[in-house]
Amino acid sequence: MSGVPTLLVEHSTLFREGLCKLLARTGFIVTAMVSHSDEVETDSSPDPELIIVGVSENDTGFEKNIRALKTRFPQARVVVLADQYIPDQVHTAFRLSARGYLMKTINCSTLIKSLELVMLGESIFPSAILTRMVDEQGVDIEIDDEIVTEVPTISHSSRSLSAREMQILQCLVRGQSNKMIARSLDIVEATVKVHIKAILRKIHVQNRTQAAIWAVNRLDPPPAVLDGHGALDTHGAAYKSNRVHMAP
Structure with a gap:
């Protein structure tokens, strides 16, 4: 993954x-920082591939902001950073x-890994809030089997994993095949396949993507691998793209 042009949209100057x-x-290169979508310059270059949008609990312009950014940069991937979960x-x-x-209370290493996964085609949403939306609001949500969640529902320890399984x-x-x-x-x-099956069984997840998210949340990350230009190197790996569907 080469350097990713990134736009930050956040009201708080300090947080931004x-x-x-x-x-x-x-590997994320911040090309512009603004407090609102209206402040993005029309001749800004290059176009962002990732847009991070900060929102507060009473952000009444949230939807308008997202719509404007998606219209302006249709190919960019948008990630919301919220003060708290609002259904x-x-x-x-x-x-x-x-x-x-x-x-916004997410730890730094998990945030970076989450953004990396987004750029590799994954969608990252909290599973707990999805379930609550279904139960409380009757929202019709269809999620693919391998949907990535910010915080997996399992909470098993890594103590049962061997040193080799921790390496894998x-x-x-890192997204390696x-x-x-x-x-x-x-x-x-x-042998790798055998180890991965054992890992999935021990930490009670269904696939390698969920295993990676489990590791991001529970294990100390290895040092970031950067190329000579300061861009994140994922060794050419790519995750399976997943879809999330919600009835309007």
Whole structure:
């Protein structure tokens, strides 16, 4: 993954500048910072590939802001950073095809990994809020089997994992294929498959994507791998793109 042009839209100057400094250490290149979508310059270049939108509890212009950004930059992936989970905001984010809804209280490493997954085609939304929306509001939501959630519902410890399984989990976080894992650890691909099946069973998840999210939330991340230009290197790996559908 090369450097990702990123637009920050956030009312708080302090939060905006802090996030900019955090992203400067990664493969995300902040090309503009504004407090509202109206402030984005018409001749800004390059167009952002990622737009991070900060929202507060009483942000009445949330939907208008997202619509304006999606209209202006239709190819960009939008991620919402919220003060707290607001069901109406989550519903709106889904409806407007945002790719993620995260809390501003998220830790730095999990935020960066979440943004990386978004750029690799994943959608990241809190599973707890989706369930509550269905139960309380009767919202019709259809989610693919491999949908990524910010906080997986399982809470099992990593103590039962072997040292080799921990290594393979970190490879999954980096998006490596079985063949790439086998090459980097100097083992055969069939052995990798056996280890991954054991990992899924031990941490009680269904697939490698959920295992990667589990690891992001519970294990210390390895140092970021950067290329010579300061861009994040994921070794050419790509995650399966998932879809999230919500009836308006």
